[in-house]
Amino acid sequence: MNKRGHVLNAVILAVGLGFVLEPAGDLTTFRTIAAVFVPLVLGALFPDVDTHFGKHRKTLHNLFVLGVVAAYPVFFDNLQWVWLGVVTHYVLDILGTTRGIALFYPLRDEEFGAPVGVSVSSDYSNLMMLVISAFELTVAAGLVYVLPTYLPDLSASLPV
């Protein structure tokens, strides 16, 4: 996917995530969109820095880099939501294109993709990005609304 596709995907996710997390459609929804918007776009752009530094779809397109980015909110209390931008970049490259990414680089050079992608220059590239964005928002809604119903209720065991 090209930069335009990654940015549009991140913008769609930011707006959709705002409504998934705060569905009222009021000020809290738009505050949530604002909170996730820039971090998601930055995270979605970050992996392709390896087009200039390192090997493209390898150096910054792997699980090690995702782990480092995801550790920032935990250890430094910053870069919240940037990890999700990186994840969505990986998903778009894996599902939306024909090439895939080297998830286990630098341990392995092998690139992992899915047989459903189109070439980056395809006329269907934008349509693919929209379909994947809808898929990602469906997964996000499932994680927020469906998954908790299958988890044990731990609130009763918490001290009051």
Ligand SMILES: [Zn+2]
């Ligand atoms: Zn990429």
